[in-house]
Structure formats: structure tokens, C-alpha cells
Amino acid sequence: MSDGDDIPKKQLEVSGAGTGGRKRTAIGADDGGAGKGPKEFPGSPENPSFDFIPRVVICEPHVLIRAGMKRMIPFCQVIGEASDGNEALALIRALQPELVITEIHVDGIYGDELCTLIRESCPKTSILISTHSYHATKFFHQVMRSGASGVYLKSSGRSELVKAVTDVLNGQNYCDESIARLVNQHPSPVISMPEPLTEREIEVLIRLDLRNRDIAEELGIQLNKVEKCISSILKKLGTETRTAAALKAVGLGFTLLPLMSSRNSVTGLTEEEELALAHADAALRDVH
Incomplete structure (x- = not known):
């Protein structure tokens, strides 16, 4: 998970019926x-x-x-x-x-x-x-x-x-x-890599179908951090393009996040x- 992703469990409290309060x-x-x-x-x-x-x-x-x-x-x-x-x-x-x-x-x-x-x-x-x-x-x-x-x-x-x-x-x-x-993935234990991907690199890897800016916004990190992660991913996987990296990721046991689903030509629905x-x-x- 990315920095700040550990969301504290919220305790429901009952406020009074006074101004601004809610009464259950x-x-x-x-x-x-x-x-x-x-x-x-x-x-x-x-x-x-x-x-x-x-x-x-x-x-x-x-x-x-x-x-x-x-x-x-x-x-x-x-x-x-x-x-x-x-x-x-x-x-x-x-x-x-x-x-x-x-x-x-x-x-x-x-x-x-x-x-x-x-x-x-x-x-x-x-x-x-x-x-x-x-x-x-x-x-x-x-x-x-x-x-x-x-x-x-x-x-x-x-x-x-x-x-x-x-x-x-x-x-x-x-x-x-x-x-x-899908959002919490780890490499398959039966597949070894000379240099393992970091948790952050895995988060970026499974989102390679998104634009860099969208990846940065989703993970709450700077755009240049995404760019550095992608460079490191390509190097570690021995690939030259993000498409090749995505294909190799599937071979390593990762699942890329789903793309927008196609729509039925008759109903217009996914x-x-x-x-x-x-x-x-x-x-x-x-x-x-």
C-alpha cells in the first residue's frame, strides 16, 4: 500500500440532538x-x-x-x-x-x-x-x-x-x-527475479495501462517518482517499453488492473x- 494508505477504522459515535448533532x-x-x-x-x-x-x-x-x-x-x-x-x-x-x-x-x-x-x-x-x-x-x-x-x-x-x-x-x-x-499484489513465490521489485514498483507496474499522471494521483506520489519507478521496472524486467513490461508482469504472476469494459452494442451497457x-x-x- 502507498504512504498514508493505512486508513484508521472509524468508530461510529452518537452525537446529541443539539445544534449540528445527529440523533439516531x-x-x-x-x-x-x-x-x-x-x-x-x-x-x-x-x-x-x-x-x-x-x-x-x-x-x-x-x-x-x-x-x-x-x-x-x-x-x-x-x-x-x-x-x-x-x-x-x-x-x-x-x-x-x-x-x-x-x-x-x-x-x-x-x-x-x-x-x-x-x-x-x-x-x-x-x-x-x-x-x-x-x-x-x-x-x-x-x-x-x-x-x-x-x-x-x-x-x-x-x-x-x-x-x-x-x-x-x-x-x-x-x-x-x-x-x-488486485490492489494488493505480490510476486509469485515460485518465480525468482535477480533484483526483486519493490512494493511501490509493483503498485506502478499493475497500473501501466494508466497515464503517468493518473498513476501519481492514485498512489499519492509525485510524477517524477512514477517516472523513476517505471525506469527501474523496465531495467529489472529487462524490457524496453511499458507494454513489454506489462506483458512480462503477467508472466510473472501479476494481474494488470482492469481496463474500461466494452459495451454491448445493443444495450450500450457493460x-x-x-x-x-x-x-x-x-x-x-x-x-x-
Whole structure:
């Protein structure tokens, strides 16, 4: 992980009902019980129970996916919905929810900037990123540095969303396993190299399909550091171009981060988008 990537686990706190505070809606408790924090009560994995009703704002461009998400988390109260970053930020500042579920790729205010603005104005609001593989891996470090508590893939469906929301509401960080495997890679132990790649060089190597400036922004390092890393990578791998280095990296057991997916010529959607819509439709039909 890059410098500053060790994100501290955020503890959810209950503020008073006074000016600027948020009061949680307790379940089966008087006002004194509402301040005990995010204790989870026994419940099914699909429908966990808390000692309060978590209030949620969803920022998602696609109306069907928004509706499906609401159905997937019945243990939460969705108090606001938005289709772009500006609308979402206004709602979040006004409503001060416990949790925001937001797509990275939204109009108005983009990904990590939206996370930063939420964190500045609503420090007790947790943020769960809901997106697809390309944006999840391309912007993973940026959104986590900016205050997100986790990254969820919309294409993974109801059970994984419930787990992500539950983890985040309990003050834990969450990351889809497939994304975690991609952004935290190590060379295969069965393959030896005369001069091993450093952790930073591996982070740059698996992102060679991105522009140098994009790599620098994602990893939070200077552009000249990226350029030095690439020169070192080419030397260590014995290649002359970044394309050759990327190909050799695959042979060494690395997985390059996913490119933007192609779109169906008929629907105009990527495979992940179609799967996310299918999950949303199933949730609305109450099909498990």
C-alpha cells in the first residue's frame, strides 16, 4: 500500500440532538439507550439488526439500481437519494446520515473529491463506495485516503452489499475480495527475479495501462517518482517499453488492473452494469 494508505477504522459515535448533532433512531430503547453506539443484535446475514435504524443517503445515477439498493438493505432507512455529486452533497449536509453509499463516477463532484467534502462537513458520516471494477481499482487508494470506509462492487449483489453496509456501520473497513486481490499484489513465490521489485514498483507496474499522471494521483506520489519507478521496472524486467513490461508482469504472476469494459452494442451497457441491473431487478421482485 502507498504512504498514508493505512486508513484508521472509524468508530461510529452518537452525537446529541443539539445544534449540528445527529440523533439516531433507537430500536426498542429509550433515549438513553440510543447513545450506546453501533451494537449489532442477532439477525439473519441478509437482514442484520442494530440498536438504531441507520439512516442512509444513496448517490447513484441509475434510478433502478438506487431502487434495488433500497430493497437490499431493509434494516436501514434511506432518507435521501441523488443522481449526481452536487445533489448528494447538499442532501448529506442537510440530513447528516450515518452512511452514504455513492458511485465514484457521478456528474458534478467526482469520487475522491466528494469523499473529502463529505468528510469535512459530516465527519461522523461513513462512506461506502459502490462502483464497478475499473473505477474501483483505478481510484481505490484515492477514495480510501479521502475518507471512504470501503469499496463495494455493484455487480456482486445483495449479500455482499449487506455485508459491506454492516461492516461499515460497525466501524470496520470493507473491500470486495476481488478488488483487494488486485490492489494488493505480490510476486509469485515460485518465480525468482535477480533484483526483486519493490512494493511501490509493483503498485506502478499493475497500473501501466494508466497515464503517468493518473498513476501519481492514485498512489499519492509525485510524477517524477512514477517516472523513476517505471525506469527501474523496465531495467529489472529487462524490457524496453511499458507494454513489454506489462506483458512480462503477467508472466510473472501479476494481474494488470482492469481496463474500461466494452459495451454491448445493443444495450450500450457493460457486462458488470447489466449484472448490477439484474441484481437490482431481482431485489425489486424480491427474488433471492
